[in-house]
Amino acid sequence: MSVKSEHIPRATIQRLAVYVQVLESLQRDGTEVISSEPLAKACNVNASQIRKDLAYFGEFGVRGVGYYVKNLIESITSALGVDREWKTVLIGVGNLGRALLNHKEFKLRGFHIVGAFDCDPFKIGEEISGLEVVCTKRLKERVGDLGVEIGIITTPPERAQRAANHLIEAGIKGILNYAPARITVPDDVSVEYVDFFHHLYALSFNITFNKNK
Amino acid sequence: MSVKSEHIPRATIQRLAVYVQVLESLQRDGTEVISSEPLAKACNVNASQIRKDLAYFGEFGVRGVGYYVKNLIESITSALGVDREWKTVLIGVGNLGRALLNHKEFKLRGFHIVGAFDCDPFKIGEEISGLEVVCTKRLKERVGDLGVEIGIITTPPERAQRAANHLIEAGIKGILNYAPARITVPDDVSVEYVDFFHHLYALSFNITFNKNK
DNA sequence: GCCTGTGAACGTCTTCACAGCT
DNA sequence: AGCTGTGAAGACGTTCACAGGC
Incomplete structure (x- = not known):
């Protein structure tokens, strides 16, 4: 190609x-x-x-x-460069994080989640979908060891930037951010935002003002 | 406004x-x-x-x-028309559907999920986050009774269109589709697609070809 | 002085229309 | 004959630059 x-x-x-x-x-x-x-x-x-x-x-x-x-x-x-396997890690093991970790489609599509991180001591050590939740402080060593290129953020909004900083420091070049917060990253890092409410807002607007298509 | x-x-x-x-x-x-x-x-x-x-x-x-x-x-x-409460229903109680039903932010933002539907007999009757899972066939009556305006689809792709048809028949005017499939709807219905993989594809492309921002 | 609101200029993406290939 | 690939035209969205108001 x-x-x-x-x-x-x-x-x-x-x-x-x-x-x-x-x-x-x-x-x-x-x-x-x-x-x-x-x-x-x-x-x-x-x-x-x-x-x-x-x-x-x-x-x-x-x-x-x-x-x-x-x-x-x-x-x-x-x-698109998706004809290969990408290794990813996830930060923030809440409801959404768990759902994504259990979502078989990720692996199926070549996006392999190989690490789950959280800073909550009650969650550390827990096993989800065959993956042990690890303290976020150990992110950098793990990312290096495993050759991870993409990070997924599923923390609450106030912790999104800190999670991003960890990922950036670990040398990650792509971030998928599910947290409802904008994050600041260097030029060579690319961010994609998944925000459910943005879509609901758009629906709300379209329905209210019949502005379809 | x-x-x-x-x-x-x-x-x-x-x-x-x-x-x-x-x-x-x-x-x-x-x-x-x-x-x-x-x-x-x-x-x-x-x-x-x-x-x-x-x-x-x-x-x-x-x-x-x-x-x-x-x-x-x-x-x-x-x-945007989001300064009010919107009633929504969810079709497809899988991993993702459960996570959304448990996501408190929806209610907080004024998007109240008031019904959960699935066609799997093993799931019907189950209670999730205070909501009983109901057979999809009963969608229409419920939507009418409750004054629902938005439908959320979290089924597998092959069942997305059928779910959409149920919603349309029930008179719903907005659909938030998490299923990885395009759906066809009448002109007066508005659809928003949430597709995790589209974002991962974009990341993959950006990382591969250093095409950031 | 400062910052908003906005017509005009600009650039980008989309659509058209057809040449070029099978 | 049919459908792709593509320059040119058109539509649309963004940015500029400054007039208008606090």
């Missing part, structure tokens, strides 16, 4: 993830070839949008035919 | 949710007044962006002074 273009819009990356999701469900249904038009309909986007998005990374289609579903999934996952 | 402009960008709505988050943490720290410049820094956006976003809904600031934090939070939440 090689990137053809210099800058790739963030929106493109988000859509590529959607395409994979839809392509996988097409694959489950036995579809082998699909052209941009019906794929676009299923993803709720414009057909040329799909072609443009893919063009950032290469030429994956066959003119006059369309895209081979299996092939396209592989091309996109390779383009 | 009155909307001044006809069309409001989706990106604006998303940012408003961020502003509220940051303003709330400023409020916790005792800040009473803030101008767009430092607020912008905390939210990682441009200062005029904030002023433009707010201008869609009204004039909330004081020239020469800035914005009163408490006042601005109220203005934004009112603009």
